[in-house]
Amino acid sequence: MGRLFGTDGVRGLANAELTPELGMSVAVAAARVLAERDRSHRPVAVVGRDPRASGEMLEAAVTAGLASAGADVLRAGVLPTPAVAYLVGELGADLGVMISASHNPMPDNGIKLFAEGGHKLADTVEDAIEARLYEPGSRPVGAEVGRVRDLVDAGERYLGHLRLAGAGETPLAGLRVVVDCANGAAAELAPEAYRRAGAEVIAIHAAPDGLNINDHCGSTYLDEVTGAVREHRADLGIAHDGDADRCLAVTADGATVDGDQIMAVLALALRERGELVEDTLVATVMSNLGLHLAMRDAGITVRTAAVGDRYVLEELRAGGFALGGEQSGHLVLPAYATTGDGVLTALRLMARMAVTGRTLADLASVMVALPQVLINVRVTDKATVAAAAEVRDAVAKAEVELGDRGRVLLRPSGTEQLVRVMVEAPTRDLAERIGEQLATVVASVT
Numbered sequence: 001m002g003r004l005f006g007t008d009g010v011r012g013l014a015n016a017e018l019t020p021e022l023g024m025s026v027a028v029a030a031a032r033v034l035a036e037r038d039r040s041h042r043p044v045a046v047v048g049r050d051p052r053a054s055g056e057m058l059e060a061a062v063t064a065g066l067a068s069a070g071a072d073v074l075r076a077g078v079l080p081t082p083a084v085a086y087l088v089g090e091l092g093a094d095l096g097v098m099i100s101a102s103h104n105p106m107p108d109n110g111i112k113l114f115a116e117g118g119h120k121l122a123d124t125v126e127d128a129i130e131a132r133l134y135e136p137g138s139r140p141v142g143a144e145v146g147r148v149r150d151l152v153d154a155g156e157r158y159l160g161h162l163r164l165a166g167a168g169e170t171p172l173a174g175l176r177v178v179v180d181c182a183n184g185a186a187a188e189l190a191p192e193a194y195r196r197a198g199a200e201v202i203a204i205h206a207a208p209d210g211l212n213i214n215d216h217c218g219s220t221y222l223d224e225v226t227g228a229v230r231e232h233r234a235d236l237g238i239a240h241d242g243d244a245d246r247c248l249a250v251t252a253d254g255a256t257v258d259g260d261q262i263m264a265v266l267a268l269a270l271r272e273r274g275e276l277v278e279d280t281l282v283a284t285v286m287s288n289l290g291l292h293l294a295m296r297d298a299g300i301t302v303r304t305a306a307v308g309d310r311y312v313l314e315e316l317r318a319g320g321f322a323l324g325g326e327q328s329g330h331l332v333l334p335a336y337a338t339t340g341d342g343v344l345t346a347l348r349l350m351a352r353m354a355v356t357g358r359t360l361a362d363l364a365s366v367m368v369a370l371p372q373v374l375i376n377v378r379v380t381d382k383a384t385v386a387a388a389a390e391v392r393d394a395v396a397k398a399e400v401e402l403g404d405r406g407r408v409l410l411r412p413s414g415t416e417q418l419v420r421v422m423v424e425a426p427t428r429d430l431a432e433r434i435g436e437q438l439a440t441v442v443a444s445v446t
Contacts, residue, residue: 004133005126007308009112011101014054018109020061026111027065027097029132031146033125034094035070042144043071046091046151048084049099050185050243053210054109058099062111067146068139071095076154078208080185080244082341083158085118089338090157092116100185103220103241106213118338119317120310155189162193165336166347170354172199177350178237178250180225181206182218186244190343194238197347202232214241219248219329219342226254235353236360238346239329245309246329247342249349251361259329260291262349264367266331267300267323269352275322275335276300282315282324284308289407289424294367307411309340370406371428373435375421377442382412385419385445394441398423398434406431408438 004010010026012018034043045066049055055078063073071094076087081098088096096114104110113121113129121129140146177194181187183205191203204224205217217224218241225237229250237250249257263281270276280301283291287304295302303319305311309332312324316334325331330340337344353360379385391410398408406425413420421438425431 004130007310008102009110011104011108011110013107014052014058014109018058018111020057023058023061023099023111024065025133026129027062028069029129029135030095030097030113031066031069031071032132032137033128042146043094044074044091045071045095045097046074046076046084046087046093047097047099048076048079048081048087048154050101050213051078051183051187051208051210052101052106052109052213052242054107055099056210058109058111062097062099063148066097067148069146070140070144071146073146073148074151075148076151078185079154079158080189080341080343081112082245082337082339082344083154083189085114085339086158086161086337087118087151087154088114088116089118090161098243100243102243102245103214103218106211106215114338120313120339159189159193159196162343162347163196165333166193166344167197167351167354170351172197172350172354175236175350175354176200176202176232176234178202178204178225178228178232178234179206179346180204180218180228180237180239182214182240182242183208183212184214184218184240184242184244186240186343190238190240190244190346193343193347194350197350199350202228202234204228218242219246222248222250222256226250226256230254236350240342241329244342245340247331247345247349248329249346249360251364252359253361255361257360257364258369259325259327259331260288260369261364261367262329262331262345263323263325264291264294265352265363266333266345266348267295268298268366269348270322271298271300277320277322280319280321282312282319282321284312284326285409285411286422287327288367288369288372290367290369298366313339370424370426371431372422372424373428373431375435375439376413377419377421377439379417379419379442379445382417382419385442386410386412388445391441391445394438398438401434408434410438410442
């Protein structure tokens with residue numbers, strides 16, 4: 001059996017792989033591990049969810065598990081993932097639980113855990129929880145059973161935080177924005193946050209019914225927001241995913257602005273205010289070479305982490321850096337958030353437009369993305385492929401051909417027998433040709 005926790009909690013097909021029984025067991029084990037770490041008080045947990053239908057079932061299971069293990073539960077309802085992380089820190093809770101599968105389709109769901117302060121759990125803590133998953137143990141009775149209450153002002157607390165951490169004193173009056181809420185957790189809060197900051201807001205896919213989350217909308221499907229930006233003659237479009245920890249953008253003329261470009265814009269803004277610690281940005285190995293080139297020209301160092309926002313967070317915390325993120329739109333500003341926050345990112349991006357008086361297209365032009373090709377090759381044994389001499393030779397040959405005009409990255413999948421072949425080059429034709437050559441070599445290894 002593989003490790004239960006992936007790079008972003010426990011995920012699976014709801015009620016098939018991720019069952020209420022599993023959700024309850026994870027909650028009980030988490031409460032027990034936390035109780036052992038600090039016996040001075042009864043643990044307190046904040047529980048939130050996105051609006052997918054299975055979240056109701058899993059919320060009940062997780063809440064029951066926590067209370068049965070002696071933890072008090074603050075039930076926050078439907079909220080973005082970063083709101084749950086914020087509330088854990090703001091309320092001094094011991095644990096946060098977010099029930100969401102982020103950008104995944106509606107039938108999936110997941111359980112994300114946050115430690116005190118709203119930080120993602122360390123691997124060692126996840127391992128301890130997994131080790132205790134089905135371990136028998138005594139349960140509290142009587143007055144020691146955990147209590148459950150609704151945190152009725154959870155949304156308002158988060159909006160108050162965003163008012164200060166997002167646009168701040170910069171009014172967004174005059175900006176017209178289309179926001180695609182992905183029929184997800186931010187369907188009410190994201191448009192409200194942008195309106196309170198002064199923007200004119202057109203919200204689309206903001207009517208979740210439990211079944212329509214991420215359904216041909218949001219950050220994984222930009223056609224809708226692009227069309228709406230043109231229809232409403234908006235200054236920009238913002239697209240979130242189901243739990244709103246991501247943010248992608250669209251310019252007034254319909255061009256996509258991905259996480260790399262948003263990072264470039266915000267890095268320059270932070271550096272201008274003297275807030276970019278050590279003039280350093282944290283990205284992942286999948287970030288476009290164009291980001292590295294743009295930051296080098298601006299005198300900003302780019303440190304790379306493995307793919308996954310938890311690895312970006314680890315690098316940010318280790319170096320005390322001020323900004324990091326992924327091409328997918330997961331951006332972290334550690335001074336204001338402990339995890340990726342798509343609404344905060346959007347507010348910061350719009351504030352930069354308001355302060356400079358520049359269009360999003362103009363701001364994003366600081367970075368020119370190189371054509372990037374990604375090919376997933378199914379293999380029998382990804383470890384054997386990674387170690388194969390013929391694969392190393394093929395990569396070395398491709399790197400010689402590209403020189404400093406591009407790059408090659410072969411990355412085994414963390415969950416499947418796949419090798420991901422990524423090539424960046426000055427032209428798409430060259431990237432595709434080299435990518436296909438490498439994929440052929442990878443596929444030939446047995």
